[in-house]
Amino acid sequence: MIIIKSSAELEIMRRAGRLVGRVLQAVANAAKPGATTAELDQMAEQMCRAEGALPAFKGYRGYPYSLCCSLNHEVVHGFPRKEPLREGDLLSVDFGVLLDGFYGDSALTVAVGEVSPEARALIDATRRSLEAGIAQCRAGNRLGDVSHAIQQVVEGAGFSVVRQFVGHGIGRGLHEEPQVPNWGEAGRGVKLKPGMVLAIEPMVNAGGYEVKVLKDGWTAVTVDGKLSAHFEHTVAVGEDGPRILSLT
Numbered sequence: 001m002i003i004i005k006s007s008a009e010l011e012i013m014r015r016a017g018r019l020v021g022r023v024l025q026a027v028a029n030a031a032k033p034g035a036t037t038a039e040l041d042q043m044a045e046q047m048c049r050a051e052g053a054l055p056a057f058k059g060y061r062g063y064p065y066s067l068c069c070s071l072n073h074e075v076v077h078g079f080p081r082k083e084p085l086r087e088g089d090l091l092s093v094d095f096g097v098l099l100d101g102f103y104g105d106s107a108l109t110v111a112v113g114e115v116s117p118e119a120r121a122l123i124d125a126t127r128r129s130l131e132a133g134i135a136q137c138r139a140g141n142r143l144g145d146v147s148h149a150i151q152q153v154v155e156g157a158g159f160s161v162v163r164q165f166v167g168h169g170i171g172r173g174l175h176e177e178p179q180v181p182n183w184g185e186a187g188r189g190v191k192l193k194p195g196m197v198l199a200i201e202p203m204v205n206a207g208g209y210e211v212k213v214l215k216d217g218w219t220a221v222t223v224d225g226k227l228s229a230h231f232e233h234t235v236a237v238g239e240d241g242p243r244i245l246s247l248t
């Protein structure tokens with residue numbers, strides 16, 4: 001069942017989402033050569049708790065940290081580390097909070113210093129694919145319209161859509177119905193209604209779409225070792241279009 005949120009609930013989700021957006025912006029600004037992802041994790045958790053929120057991922061199915069930090073060929077769910085970031089790294093950061101009973105969830109990929117032209121293009125295509133998916137979040141459209149729009153942008157840029165992970169509904173649960181695949185057919189799937197809230201999160205590989213999870217039980221990496229990027233927003237379906245809840 002897809003849970004419809006009231007306007008009062010959406011206002012709480014906006015506050016949760018804004019906090020996630022602010023934290024990720026601070027994390028992105030701090031992701032310079034020499035910084036460590038362990039420091040970024042601590043910064044994210046402190047900012048979150050200072051606002052009376054809980055880090056949503058810490059302890060979720062045993063995930064040990066607040067922030068997911070996925071470097072280069074890591075796709076999602078990478079662990080923060082004590083090794084310093086290096087010029088040329090591609091860093092995906094994913095963060096969620098629980099505030100006043102509701103979750104917010106967002107992710108972005110940043111270039112650490114100067115990165116390769118391919119890394120730049122991958123970041124750009126992944127961000128544009130998320131924007132294209134969000135633009136389809138209007139009442140009367142179908143979920144497949146969102147999925148298809150993302151896939152078109154990704155494959156049009158010559159990259160591939162990860163199949164093993166998908167976006168999700170979000171609200172009082174971090175993961176609610178429906179699942180939101182980043183590939184699919186336009187005009188298919190459930191009809192979008194005002195008050196539905198989706199965490200849309202394309203994961204895009206520079207090479208093939210295949211990924212595997214490392215022995216730590218969490219870190220997903222590309223099988224071919226090529227780069228991967230990830231962007232995510234928490235988005236409400238509105239009467240007259242999408243409302244991105246995880247903007248700063």
Ligand code: MF3
Nearest residue numbers: 056057060063068077094105
């Ligand atoms: N954005 C991801 C998701 O919603 C982050 C989950 S990380 C986990 O699925 F640790 F919480 F699993």
Ligand code: CO
Nearest residue numbers: 105199201232
């Ligand atoms: Co998510």
